[in-house]
Amino acid sequence: MNKTNLLAASLLALPTLALAQIGVSISLGDPGFYGRVDIGDYPPPRLLYAKPILVEPVRVSAAPIYLRVPPGQARQWARHCREYDACGRPVYFLQDDWYQQVYVPAYRSRHHGGPGDHGRHGEGKGHDRH
Numbered sequence: 001m002n003k004t005n006l007l008a009a010s011l012l013a014l015p016t017l018a019l020a021q022i023g024v025s026i027s028l029g030d031p032g033f034y035g036r037v038d039i040g041d042y043p044p045p046r047l048l049y050a051k052p053i054l055v056e057p058v059r060v061s062a063a064p065i066y067l068r069v070p071p072g073q074a075r076q077w078a079r080h081c082r083e084y085d086a087c088g089r090p091v092y093f094l095q096d097d098w099y100q101q102v103y104v105p106a107y108r109s110r111h112h113g114g115p116g117d118h119g120r121h122g123e124g125k126g127h128d129r130h
Contacts, residue, residue, distance in 0.1 A: 029107040035084060037066045037094060042106055046098040048074050052090030055081045064090040068099050 027033060039045055045066060052064045055078045065086060073080040074093040081087035094103075 029104050029111065031100065031104070034068055034070055036086075037068055037099070037103065039066050043102055045092070045103070046095040048093040048095055052092050053077050054088075054090050055086075056088045058088055058090070062089045064092055066092045066094055068094045068096070071096075 028035070028037065037045075053074070067084055067086065069080065069084070077091070078087075081091070084091075
């Protein structure tokens with residue numbers, strides 16, 4: 001194989017290699033997270049619509065779920081409900097500002113020890129050093 005062919009083959013492989021090495025993991029509480037949000041005892045959410053959206057008839061009475069979806073997906077919910085396994089469920093859509101300003105800080109405080117903790121898990125109440 002001459003140098004020109006080798007160079008051409010290498011350049012063609014670059015986009016494939018770049019895509020193969022992308023490994024992004026986004027979790028609940030992260031800014032880029034979209035999906036189901038367990039409201040539990042968090043402050044009441046601000047919603048995009050006052051009533052839940054339902055795409056398909058409910059066969060069994062199901063409690064509504066709360067979702068954070070990318071902009072535009074709530075308006076075209078029938079196109080996107082399968083991505084969230086939510087076509088046959090009543091869905092409330094969370095307002096992004098509530099998720100970012102209320103839910104995420106509260107979630108991080110509960111699950112990551114809050115500001116200033118710096119990952120010192122296991123220290124403090126009930127975890128005496130010996």
